[in-house]
Amino acid sequence: xxxxxxxxxxxxxxxxxRVQAWEKNKESLSRYEQQATLPMLKQQRKSFSLxxxxxxxxxxQRVDWAFxxxxxxxxxxxxxxxxxxxxxxxxxxxxxxxxxxQFSNGCRLDDKGLRLSKIGCIRVVQHxxxxxxxxxxxxxxxxxGKWFASISCDIGEPTPxxxxxxxxxxxxxxxxxxxxxxxxxxxxxxxxxxxxxxxxKAQRKWDAVKKKPKTDAVREKRRKVIARVHERIRNKRxxxxxxxxxxxxxxxxxxxxxxxxxxxxxxxRRLSKSIADxxxxxxxxxxxYKAEEAGIGFKAVKPDYTSQDCSxxxxxxxxxxxxxxxxxxxxxxxxxxxHNAAINILTLGLQRQAD
Numbered sequence: 337x338x339x340x341x342x343x344x345x346x347x348x349x350x351x352x353x354r355v356q357a358w359e360k361n362k363e364s365l366s367r368y369e370q371q372a373t374l375p376m377l378k379q380q381r382k383s384f385s386l387x388x389x390x391x392x393x394x395x396x397q398r399v400d401w402a403f404x405x406x407x408x409x410x411x412x413x414x415x416x417x418x419x420x421x422x423x424x425x426x427x428x429x430x431x432x433x434x435x436x437x438q439f440s441n442g443c444r445l446d447d448k449g450l451r452l453s454k455i456g457c458i459r460v461v462q463h464x465x466x467x468x469x470x471x472x473x474x475x476x477x478x479x480x481g482k483w484f485a486s487i488s489c490d491i492g493e494p495t496p497x498x499x500x501x502x503x504x505x506x507x508x509x510x511x512x513x514x515x516x517x518x519x520x521x522x523x524x525x526x527x528x529x530x531x532x533x534x535x536x537k538a539q540r541k542w543d544a545v546k547k548k549p550k551t552d553a554v555r556e557k558r559r560k561v562i563a564r565v566h567e568r569i570r571n572k573r574x575x576x577x578x579x580x581x582x583x584x585x586x587x588x589x590x591x592x593x594x595x596x597x598x599x600x601x602x603x604x605r606r607l608s609k610s611i612a613d614x615x616x617x618x619x620x621x622x623x624x625y626k627a628e629e630a631g632i633g634f635k636a637v638k639p640d641y642t643s644q645d646c647s648x649x650x651x652x653x654x655x656x657x658x659x660x661x662x663x664x665x666x667x668x669x670x671x672x673x674x675h676n677a678a679i680n681i682l683t684l685g686l687q688r689q690a691d
Contacts, residue, residue: 339455340477342387343395350376350399351423359668367400383424387434388442388453399423411516418599428550432477439470439487451484460485467491479563494631503590503633505682506623507642507674508616510607511660514580515674517682522580527572528613531565538562581622585630592685593620595636635685639677647671647679 350370357363371393378384384392402423410420416442436443442453445466449459452475468491476484505517513524538561584591598617603610620636627634643662645652651666655673662669662676 337477338383339387339391339434339469340431342383343391343434344426344428345393346377346384346392347399347431348425350396351402351419351425354399354403367396368672370396386454388436388455390437390442391434391454394437396497397437429479434475436473436475439473443473444489445470458485478567480560491629496591496631499589501587501589503682503686504584504588504590505592505678505685506584506594507639507678507681508594508596508614508619509642509674510610510614512674513614514619515672515678516584517675517678519675521674523545524614525572525576526610527576528609528614529567531569535562537541538565563677574618577615577619577622581619581626584623585626585632588632589631590635590685590689591623591627592635592637592682593623594639594642594681596620596639633689634690637684637688639681640679642680642684643673645680647676647683 353370353373354365357365360524372390374384374389374396406420406422409418412418413420436452444451445460445462449456449457450473452473465664466487466489468489470487470489474486476486478484502518506514507516508514508526511522514522516522536556542558542562545552545555545558550556594616596616598611602611604611624634626638641652642652646662646664646667646669648669649664649667651664653665655662660673662671662673664670
């Protein structure tokens with residue numbers, strides 16, 4: 337925890353240095369220029385020397401990413417309408433991880449545990465054996481006080497899938513979490529909705545003590561209750577997304593999903609909570625990287641008119657959200673609305689693949 341606190345203070349100093357350099361001299365500091373100031377900062381604050389040097393360099397990298405992201409969003413603001421979001425100073429409990437950027441240099445995993453430079457040997461419960469070449473290690477603290485070490489590995493080029501498996505298109509929604517082009521439906525689990533009462537109860541107890549000092553034991557206890565409810569929801573949602581995406585990847589040789597602008601869709605006040613709960617972006621991310629790892633194709637397409645076009649003849653007819661059955665007046669084809677959309681999504685993906 338002391339190492340995370342030192343990295344937080346360094347992060348704030350580096351952000352402040354960039355702001356002052358621009359205000360005084362109209363100068364933009366780079367990542368390497370800030371890394372060169374680390375020896376001087378160590379002399380000014382001796383406790384920085386307690387942290388491994390490459391961990392401190394990774395803090396410089398994070399500051400650089402924050403400012404590059406800010407300038408990128410600033411350029412895209414005219415198109416997206418989103419706020420640019422200037423990099424903020426990190427308050428207490430707002431900086432929760434450190435990264436060892438070279439696994440073999442300062443970090444090692446053996447029979448006794450995880451050995452981290454300047455920290456020591458930590459006993460760990462290993463989730464699964466490492467595959468490939470370990471590259472980096474990130475140690476993270478959760479809001480409930482749990483610690484996790486994530487080790488990134490290079491597994492090399494994926495082996496192309498040689499099995500003769502059918503392609504699939506996936507239409508996501510709120511009534512059903514997803515419907516595939518081969519007619520399978522995945523139920524919407526609504527994890528947040530199921531935990532709303534427990535969260536509301538915890539929030540009411542928190543409201544009674546939130547104005548107390550942060551060092552108060554009761555205040556901290558009730559904060560952790562809220563954090564545990566959110567953590568439970570998050571774990572269930574992630575587990576569901578990983579399991580369902582794995583099943584789809586194992587059954588098919590080519591996957592086509594929707595490229596949705598979820599942030600814009602969440603501006604709908606009536607549906608924003610349900611859209612956030614269903615986590616479409618997480619599911620698509622799981623599909624994409626699992627497909628790449630398995631050596632199968634993946635394509636994300638814009639879902640424009642996929643619900644209105646007939647998958648049998650191509651006739652387009654407008655539908656409201658309440659129309660759950662697709663019935664084509666041109667050819668008479670009838671099926672579930674989402675199943676029709678999934679077939680159209682698959683067709684678009686196969687066309688893009690051929691192009």
